[in-house]
Amino acid sequence: MAILRNAIALFVLLYCLVSCSCVLGRPATFLEDFKVTWSDAHLRQIEGGRAIQLVLDQNSGCGFASKRQYLFGRVSMKIKLVPGDSAGTVTAFYMNSNTENVRDELDFEFLGNRTGQPYTVQTNIYANGKGDREQRVNLWFDPAADYHLYTILWNHHHIVFYVDDVPIRVYKNSGRAPFPMNQPMGVYSTLWEADDWATRGGLEKIDWSKAPFYAYYRDFDIEGCPVPGPANCASNPGNWWEANNYQALTAMEARRYRWVRLNHMIYDYCTDKSRYPVPPPECLAGI
Ligand SMILES: *[C@@H]1O[C@H](CO)[C@@H](O)[C@H](O)[C@H]1NC(C)=O
Secondary structure (H helix, E strand, C coil), rough: CCHHHHHHHHHHHHHHHHHHCCCCCCCHHHHEEEEECCCCCEEEEHHHHCHHHHHHCCCCCEEEEEEEEEEEEEEEEEEEEEEEEEEEEEEEEEEECCCCCHEEEEEEEECCCCCCEEEEEEEEECCEEECCCCCCEECCCCCCCCEEEEEEEEECCCEEEEECCEEEEECCCCCCCCCCCCEEEEEEEEEECCCCCCHHHHCCCCCCHHEHHHHHEEEEEEEEECCCCCCCCCEEEEEEHHHHHHHEEEEHHHHHHHHHHHCCCEHHHHHHCCCCCCCCHHHCCCC
């Protein structure tokens, strides 16, 4: 009996080691995967460290970053944005390779607005040092009333930005344009003041009489190949985020994506003739 129990225990242990060696799950607390990178005094842990509050006041904004970098995977968190008069504030959630000249970066930026006016989500993608790929959508709900889930999926086939499981952006690895393939990226977030450009192109300024401004985060989830880590992790086709279902949008996702583009997209660099008389090659790649 004891031998059997030991054998089972050993099997479970080995199974965990094999299946968990390069795939990370949801951390119990913020500090397990992240560290504060900008103004400790403006970032408070709440709910026993399972959630955090970011503060922006006239002295400072704040930010945090993952302790590790990752090569491919899926990163998500629930965010509740600054409510009411948030004009001029920007809350960002992004991945970045921290390699200036050949930077890879995947950005969610939430641009605040005057009370009652819609928040805008701007996404951007840098590949091999080149960005300038902005798209903007207006959210179909009030993102400050409640937590919503924001996700970046990055595998060998495409990069997808999701809002509550609705794809709002797809960047295919089509071979037509650079695609982040070799550089690991960290996970970052900041809340800061950007009233020189954020709201109506900078026309709407921050109303500091409404400060401090608060944003909330919870349910941090990073599943990917940590770097440094097992060298063969990133190229392993057995990683769940590389599976069939994740290589292209499902039929349901494609429907939702078209719905967003038809009803909620307010800017797309691909169709901005003043910036790009000829659409950049990735714009013709489809989904
Ligand atoms: C803010 O609201 C105005 C008016 O509805 C809208 O034109 C704009 O796109 C909104 N978002 C930003 C970031 O300016």
